[in-house]
Amino acid sequence: MATAYKTPGVYIEEIPKFPPSIAPVETAIPAFIGYTEKAVRNGESLTNKPLRIESIAEYELYFGGSPSQDVTLYLDTNNQLVRSEASAKLYLYDSLRLFYANGGGKCFIVSVGAFPDSVSSADLEGALKWLEQEDEPTLILAPDGVSDDNGPFEFQKQALTQANKLQDRFVICDLTKSVTNTEFNTSVATFRNNIGINFLKYGAAYGPWIKANLPRSLMRRNITLLRDGVNTTIKLANLTDDQPTQAVIADLLLVESFVNEAKSIKDVLSGGADITLEDRAKELQDDYNAAVSDSQIKSAIQDITDYIVEIIVEIQKRYEAAPPGSDRFKLRTEIEKYIESGQIKSAFRTVADHHFFLAALTGDAAIPLLTANNDLDDAAELMGYTDGDTLLATPLVNVSGSYSGLTTVKQRADVAISPILAAVNEAITFFNFLETTQHSYEKALNENLIAGFGLYKTLVTKAAEALNLLPPSGAIAGVYAAVDRDRGVWKAPANVSLNAVIAPAVTISHEQQGEFNVDPNGGKSINIIRAFLGKGTLVWGARTLAGNDNEWRYVNVRRFFNMVEESTKKATEQFVFEPNDANTWVKVQAMIENFLTVLWRQGALQGIKPEHAFYVAVGLGKTMTPLDILEGRMIIEIGMAAVRPAEFIILRFSHKMPES
Template sequence: MFGGSPPLKVSGIDLNVNNTVKTATVESAYYLYDSLRMYFRNGGGKCYLVSLGKFPEAFVPNEFVAGVDRALGELRKEDEPTLLLFPDGVKLPADKLGGLHVMALEQCYKLKDRFLIADVRIELPAEEKFRQSDIDAFRTNIGMGNLQFGAAYYPYIRVNLARQVRYRDIKGKVTKLMAPIDWDADFVDTNDNTTRDNLAEFEKVVSSSQRFNTALADFLGTTLSLDDMYQEKKAAFYGAIATLAGSYADIAPVKTSYTAVWDFLYQLLDKFVDESLRTDASGLLTGTLRTNLETRVLSATATLPVYLQQLMGVEVLSKDKKIVGDPGIASLNNLNARVWHFVDLKNAINTALALDADPAGFTFTPDASGNTDPARENAVQNMREIIEKRADFIFNGLYMLLTNMVRDAQNTEDAMETDLLRRIPVLGNVISYLEEQSALLPPSGAIAGLYARVDAARGVWKAPANESLANVIAPSVKLEETKHGELNVDVNFGKSINVIKAFTGKGTLVWGGRTLAGNNNEWRFVNVRRFFNMVTESCKKATEQFVFEPNDAGTWVNVQAMIENFLTTLWRQGALQGAITEHAFYVAVGLGKTMTPLDILEGRMVVEVGLAVVRPAEFIILRFSHKMPES
């Protein structure tokens, strides 16, 4: 598992005259995280997550579609996944979501070992009303191909998953009787200086943490981590050396990529350390967090840590033409020319730069400044040596420094928030109320967990229907029986949609087990399609041991016996219908049965398997009639 939950969107928090929450809206910008939680809560186990990158500030449909397309391409390479779903797809327009469903169904058809769980997109989920237009849009855009390899579920579900709401989520968003509130002036006693001071410092911590996180996110862009950025720049340096291919007539690309590595490290020092230490209004950090950082970066004698001293030494080394070639990299970072905003840091940097670079541990060629291939080769080797002996140590030092800054901010914010929630009860009550609010989710995550639970408890041949969903308060839409019937049986094109219903005394149940091929008697039910997937994949893997074995009667008997034993076991477990095995399945292989002499000449062994899979009793019909009295 990687990553975490997306930020919550909290709005419209208004308190009444008694200081309790009157209205509030809490929603998640994305559904994947909570859908994954519902998957595990409902019985799910091992699963694959294909990352599309970091949560963007705003959902961009075209980027999401392109990401899912790439993700499906990666999934083709994996053999284990058997269920496909993408909960955030419901944020797309109906036509784009339909396009993704079509792509997923095509993959399921080609591989024959996986199944799509599709969410029916609801245009206005907050209204919690049935709209025929949602159903029509889904059925229209999913097309007519490969429908037996997917099932659709409706409506969304309201879940009671625990969530964490922080003060930062509601900062500046709480009103009382529609008027903005000031926690200090409105809810803290004027004589309680401790609480007032703590609140003021806490506001600084929250603001500092938010500014730092924003700066880091802007710096990273679409890159996942600082380590990824660093490794990319190092790889570019080694790639530039490899491109030389033994010819050193032009080493400018090597110098450029060498400079990029060090400039990246200097940017970390500039954009995050110096910008955090500056004491004017533009500083990233204030208060306690800034003080902690200053202690880490500068000793009592205003001396830099070893890794930063080495970073200054690299600049001195890189300006020496005898080490890196003629001309030296005089423009490397230009630390003296940079505007440093924290005086003590600037003085420590200048002190380190004034020292001669310590060449200890290096084996530099005495002079790499000549205008010859050997001299330029020496320069390349020297730059490689500086990278190899300094870069990782310096990056790790800076990385740990920034990591500790983030950890300090988180720990300090947590401790201070816990204390303030105790000191300001109204604030604590607001956050508790928001944490207890239910969330609206597309059902695919919970349904995937239900599939896994039924598979483990009963077997893949049991229809995943008439089963309850855990952590679900209720479906978002209540349906009349006639509407339920219209969704379950599509009289026009057979695109069945399985309904999730609430039953008094039972909870919320999945009340449908059809595939999207509802008019196809052979592939109407989810359990039948998935059972065939399972048997097909199992037999395929089991028969791999016979590839390149003699294609003769002895091998045919072994293959037939192996598959028959497997199917007999499934029959005994109740997966196949029939009083005896001959009624439940058959396996045929052999010349004159499933193969012609040409098949054998061309290296084919053809095995035919027939299955009488058990089918669910979808409707129970009770017939009653009058009986005349006989006595």
């Protein structure tokens, strides 16, 4: 409505002449669905809650690290490797590493729970409903699904259904594991028989699996040696006659027992494997802060003082068990040095000193918060005191002045709690130092063993190879992201080499690929990953599962249309409830034409002129009837001549007759 001019003067009116613009949406933000070590952010569970991350470090912060790296190696009577078997069959973490190695950036993680004993597609399928609420993801993959006994097919079918429903995402499918041509043929046939025929244009399958070269930190305890055929355990020391090497192995076994026990102790002290000692200390502090009655206050402080004694007692046990004279494992010496520094001793003394004034918080009979017993005696002895009774007989530091004039339990407790919590934190620091030291010794001994024992080095290499046999979906998602960023979503994500990959698990020849690329029965093309001499490992296919469909045969065409459709949909939302008349139609048409013209100039559309590359039609008599307008429908028709890859390049040669 025009401004009513009532007062004489000069008025300025700004008249918009430019049409609104369309911003292209992101095209390669994958959602990784699977099992994680943990799923916690700021104390809140992230299970089945999609979270966007941008790096491996961010993943590890919220979801932890890799699953078990344990590998069983089967050796023949000549101690040569026959076969290998990785215990864990969870691939999300390593797939994410491949994603970033191949150019990935932003992605979503949907944790369906902690590492399980067996994978269930039902867990993965359940996560899809939570992912449906997120607008950003444009790719869906679940590498863990291949470990389901029934295969990943039900999840993949549900993912294709979601992609068809939302029309803004694409599914990358893995085949089941195969290491021979026969197994790969069976894997492809099983996939084609079980994936169904619905919404195939929204997905693509890749195979075979790949041999990655992701770095591994394998220790001796990760490797089990069995005699093939009889499955009897082989001791590493029995594989060498070299006495110095056997001595290193003996020290390594001792360190491993310390590391394993320290981990179990830490889990008990923290109250659960998913929280740290610091988290447990904070829980105890929160209990104290929430305490109201005298009995609650007293109980909370009792728990805190018990906690510090428990930690130091466990340190004392490690000290007693450590060998005093080992040249390679000087844990006892490390503990003695730390105690001599006075920090932990002072912390322990602090708790004992305040004991005398905390023992009778209510003014009633003394109720000791530290009780002399065998555990306390051991801890006191480690700290340099005769025993627990001596420690509690009289305070070494008179802290009674701190309580002068304080009569209530809460007042006294508030004075004492600060130094006691500081003592707890010092004890935790000491325990963490001990744990880190043990791991350092274990790592050093493993490195010594690899350097001096050739067979062990070979076994470690073979174990790493077993763990690095991975489904390709994570690497493919990285390729999608890199190609989209460097060339555009309209470029086929093929003829691209894979990073952090040595070779495909199965060698597929030129002739063999034909039956995988073109499926005359169901059209379910499998994009093959192949090794080429002098080029490396390349993605050698770009077909969707609708491989015989002339419209949606190629991955880049489907994903390009997804991008244009979603971008245009978001941009035209501003015209909802605008007048459905010629003025609005002109704006909408100009907006879309400008967007498509830019894409045409970038090479996304086929044609020497814009009118050859696309058309946009909207208006009465073109795309709408008077009834459409009466019922509030504005119908826009967009046609695009998308570029398609030159999948088959045919060179024709003939003899030319000489003319002179």
